[in-house]
Amino acid sequence: MNYFINVILPIPLEKSFTYAITKAEANFLKPGIRVSVPFGKTKIYTALVIDIHNNAPLTYEAKDIHQILDEVPIVTQKQLEHWKWIASYYMCTLGDVMRAALPSAFILESETIISKNDATIISDADLRDDEFVIYEALHHQSSLKVQDLMSILDKKNVLPVIKRLLDKNAISVQEEIYEKYKPKLVRYVKLGTSYTSEDALQVLLSDLSRAPKQRDVVMTLFSISAQTKKPVKVSDLTSESGTSSAIVKALINKGILEEYHIQTDRVTYEGDDNEDSKRLNEYQEKALNKINESFDNQNITLLHGVTSSGKTEIYVKLIEDQLKVKKQVLYLLPEIALTTQLVERLQNYFGEKVAVFHSKYSSHERVEVWNNVLSNSSTAQVVLGARSSVLLPFQNLGLIIVDEEHESSYKQFDPAPRYHARDTAIVLASIFQCKTVLGSATPSLESYYNAKQSKYGLVELNHRYNNVLMPDIELVDIKDKHKRKRMRGHFSDRLIEEMTETLKNGHQIILFQNRRGFSPIVECHTCGHSPQCPNCDVSLTFHQYKNQLRCHYCGYNTVMPKTCDACGSVELDSKGFGTEQVEQEAKLLFPEHNVARMDLDTTRGKYGYEKIITALEQGEIDILVGTQMLTKGLDFRNVKLVGIMNADNMLNFPDFRAHERSYQLMAQVSGRAGRTEERGKVLIQTYNPYHKILQQVSTNNYVQMFEEQLDERHIYKYPPIYRMIKITLKHKDYNRVNIGADWYSKSLRTVFSQYVLGPEFPPVARIRNQYLKHILVKIPQKQSLAKTKEAIIKINNSFLSVKDFRAIRVILNVDNY
Numbered sequence: 001m002n003y004f005i006n007v008i009l010p011i012p013l014e015k016s017f018t019y020a021i022t023k024a025e026a027n028f029l030k031p032g033i034r035v036s037v038p039f040g041k042t043k044i045y046t047a048l049v050i051d052i053h054n055n056a057p058l059t060y061e062a063k064d065i066h067q068i069l070d071e072v073p074i075v076t077q078k079q080l081e082h083w084k085w086i087a088s089y090y091m092c093t094l095g096d097v098m099r100a101a102l103p104s105a106f107i108l109e110s111e112t113i114i115s116k117n118d119a120t121i122i123s124d125a126d127l128r129d130d131e132f133v134i135y136e137a138l139h140h141q142s143s144l145k146v147q148d149l150m151s152i153l154d155k156k157n158v159l160p161v162i163k164r165l166l167d168k169n170a171i172s173v174q175e176e177i178y179e180k181y182k183p184k185l186v187r188y189v190k191l192g193t194s195y196t197s198e199d200a201l202q203v204l205l206s207d208l209s210r211a212p213k214q215r216d217v218v219m220t221l222f223s224i225s226a227q228t229k230k231p232v233k234v235s236d237l238t239s240e241s242g243t244s245s246a247i248v249k250a251l252i253n254k255g256i257l258e259e260y261h262i263q264t265d266r267v268t269y270e271g272d273d274n275e276d277s278k279r280l281n282e283y284q285e286k287a288l289n290k291i292n293e294s295f296d297n298q299n300i301t302l303l304h305g306v307t308s309s310g311k312t313e314i315y316v317k318l319i320e321d322q323l324k325v326k327k328q329v330l331y332l333l334p335e336i337a338l339t340t341q342l343v344e345r346l347q348n349y350f351g352e353k354v355a356v357f358h359s360k361y362s363s364h365e366r367v368e369v370w371n372n373v374l375s376n377s378s379t380a381q382v383v384l385g386a387r388s389s390v391l392l393p394f395q396n397l398g399l400i401i402v403d404e405e406h407e408s409s410y411k412q413f414d415p416a417p418r419y420h421a422r423d424t425a426i427v428l429a430s431i432f433q434c435k436t437v438l439g440s441a442t443p444s445l446e447s448y449y450n451a452k453q454s455k456y457g458l459v460e461l462n463h464r465y466n467n468v469l470m471p472d473i474e475l476v477d478i479k480d481k482h483k484r485k486r487m488r489g490h491f492s493d494r495l496i497e498e499m500t501e502t503l504k505n506g507h508q509i510i511l512f513q514n515r516r517g518f519s520p521i522v523e524c525h526t527c528g529h530s531p532q533c534p535n536c537d538v539s540l541t542f543h544q545y546k547n548q549l550r551c552h553y554c555g556y557n558t559v560m561p562k563t564c565d566a567c568g569s570v571e572l573d574s575k576g577f578g579t580e581q582v583e584q585e586a587k588l589l590f591p592e593h594n595v596a597r598m599d600l601d602t603t604r605g606k607y608g609y610e611k612i613i614t615a616l617e618q619g620e621i622d623i624l625v626g627t628q629m630l631t632k633g634l635d636f637r638n639v640k641l642v643g644i645m646n647a648d649n650m651l652n653f654p655d656f657r658a659h660e661r662s663y664q665l666m667a668q669v670s671g672r673a674g675r676t677e678e679r680g681k682v683l684i685q686t687y688n689p690y691h692k693i694l695q696q697v698s699t700n701n702y703v704q705m706f707e708e709q710l711d712e713r714h715i716y717k718y719p720p721i722y723r724m725i726k727i728t729l730k731h732k733d734y735n736r737v738n739i740g741a742d743w744y745s746k747s748l749r750t751v752f753s754q755y756v757l758g759p760e761f762p763p764v765a766r767i768r769n770q771y772l773k774h775i776l777v778k779i780p781q782k783q784s785l786a787k788t789k790e791a792i793i794k795i796n797n798s799f800l801s802v803k804d805f806r807a808i809r810v811i812l813n814v815d816n817y
């Protein structure tokens with residue numbers, strides 16, 4: 001009898017691949033164990049066993065495996081089932097899913113680059129001979145490819161040695177290097193050394209009688225330190241004395257105050273000494289009961305709770321119930337909402353039971369979480385993670401929470417698998433036969449529709465915690481303001497008034513502008529030419545700080561020209577505006593206050609957001625300018641005013657979802673204002689104050705927005721009424737893309753007739769020198785999704801068998817929204 005295994009290779013192959021094994025290996029192997037295998041003439045890969053059997057492949061001779069890499073499976077049966085669903089639903093290969101799921105240290109291959117891990121000291125005695133040879137080699141060359149090691153050891157079978165070295169932490173797999181953990185520093189102040197004597201102090205206070213605000217600060221400092229007998233935080237000082245951080249800064253500059261930093265531990269739990277969860281108020285209590293009741297006959301429940309209604313505290317209760325019965329919980333959040341603020345909050349309740357999983361984690365950190373989840377360790381009972389954490393090896397899942405379920409970043413766009421984490425989580429829950437809670441203040445049309453159709457349970461929570469009022473939203477007509485000359489730059493007189501008032505009261509401000517950079521378009525005043533990216537069909541964006549023109553699609557950048565490239569004129573105008581320009585104008589309008597900016601350009605690195613958020617929490621920033629990053633689940637006590645600089649560029653975005661998204665974005669940013677007793681204020685600047693969406697945002701009328709948008713989706717045949725699959729063709733030759741797209745869409749029309757849209761070039765039709773053309777297939781509710789996909793795959797296969805088309809890349813995107 002011959003023995004074989006079928007494996008998944010970490011490459012996009014349509015079918016699983018078969019290898020030959022011995023009888024002993026067959027007895028040992030189980031699905032989910034890794035093996036190292038040869039592939040093609042020279043390559044080696046880590047492959048994952050999915051099946052053990054006796055059937056030789058019909059069309060090729062099965063090669064022998066090199067070696068078994070694991071003692072026990074690292075991937076569970078349930079995961080494999082989940083992966084198969086993902087591959088089939090999102091029309092990709094199991095190899096694609098495997099690559100997305102496994103930490104890179106788990107999938108070694110010939111091209112993997114490894115280097116010595118300088119953080120651990122390894123003594124030669126701890127290494128076997130073959131390990132020593134590799135370890136030595138890495139002393140002479142800082143990094144080596146796996147295939148180099150094959151020639152150094154003069155054998156093909158090297159992955160087991162590498163795995164042993166990885167297990168000993170002697171080496172690491174090369175990847176993007178992220179910032180190492182930086183402890184959070186909190187700013188403190190004390191009286192300057194020259195003022196500590198009684199006399200000097202008297203002199204100081206009388207000197208300051210002409211600067212009453214500064215005097216107040218000094219007096220407050222005394223009273224706080226007298227009361228608490230502890231170091232005084234800058235943030236406490238500003239809030240207690242009701243001044244701005246600028247005044248504190250002035251005192252520091254004069255040497256009257258001295259600042260210093262103390263390192264605070266982010267993780268404050270010790271042993272079992274966790275905080276008790278909060279007592280829910282009557283509305284939260286009612287919502288929690290309703291969620292539990294809905295679970296009697298629903299697997300999925302949507303919690304629609306306005307911003308600051310205390311949804312997180314409800315999740316905490318649901319998590320407690322699961323921990324009592326020793327089940328695992330997955331708590332999904334969009335990447336940017338996964339802040340230390342929230343991690344700390346949950347760690348206060350659940351201590352070391354919380355594991356965090358993040359795309360900015362190193363492969364080593366990911367492996368650790370993976371192993372803890374797999375072994376159902378007590379340190380990973382609650383997994384708090386972004387999109388890819390739905391792919392972890394859960395053993396005993398009892399509940400999934402998808403917070404901010406409306407977030408578009410739950411969908412992966414590139415590379416495959418192009419999965420939606422919310423929908424993928426729902427399937428995972430069904431595999432475990434457990435429940436899912438979707439939460440949002442502004443649910444996606446899909447989820448609210450499903451709830452209305454009774455496919456999901458629906459629980460509404462309309463009270464903010466502590467009866468904090470919903471912010472007062474005012475629409476400012478900037479067309480009128482321009483006409484009456486009431487604008488200074490991009491700030492209306494109303495916005496400036498409110499900002500002045502807010503700052504005077506020592507409160508903070510958030511300004512939202514949905515574009516980064518200084519101005520999106522530079523245009524020649526004389527001839528109208530505007531500089532374009534050489535690789536993409538898009539105008540370059542001016543970034544003043546670096547005096548550069550940058551492409552937001554491919555990263556191309558060049559110095560800002562002094563004259564027009566086309567006609568040589570020096571009159572270059574900029575049109576539109578981005579965060580950088582708002583920041584600069586705010587600085588000019590309020591020079592005595594601290595202005596900071598939070599966007600993609602200022603938040604690179606692992607703790608990029610953290611630094612800015614901490615600075616805002618600590619009162620070191622008075623005005624924060626930012627893009628949609630600002631909308632995400634942040635809780636800033638002292639922010640009383642939110643300004644939306646221009647609502648129109650969101651509303652006019654060419655996408656069927658633009659209105660829904662604008663509502664969500666504006667409602668979420670508005671939710672950042674006034675989360676404590678005092679009512680927050682929101683100013684929305686717009687050229688079109690009568691726009692329905694703006695009216696709905698300002699009256700907080702989600703349901704009306706939902707109904708109107710749903711009507712439009714009916715009329716124009718869009719999700720959630722119709723499903724969609726987007727097919728994108730990509731090639732550097734314009735003609736080839738055109739001809740290919742015509743062929744493709746014609747074939748689709750023979751099957752789906754009027755439900756095929758396009759082919760059409762997207763607004764930016766060339767990116768990184770590749771032309772793109774989209775075709776859209778709309779799928780009516782009664783049409784079988786599986787049959788639709790089968791038909792598309794058939795067409796796709798015949799397309800790729802045409803010689804001229806083979807080089808065209810085809811991207812299938814299911815539910816591309």
Ligand code: ADP
Nearest residue numbers: 278279280281306307308309310311312313465
């Ligand atoms: P949401 O997630 O709905 O926006 P949060 O859960 O962040 O709201 O709650 C808003 C604020 O109210 C948080 O600071 C939270 O600590 C506080 N809060 C919510 N519920 C309670 C409660 N039952 N007891 C005390 N504080 C609460």
Ligand code: ZN
Nearest residue numbers: 524527564567
């Ligand atoms: Zn010109």
Ligand code: ZN
Nearest residue numbers: 533536551554
């Ligand atoms: Zn470009």
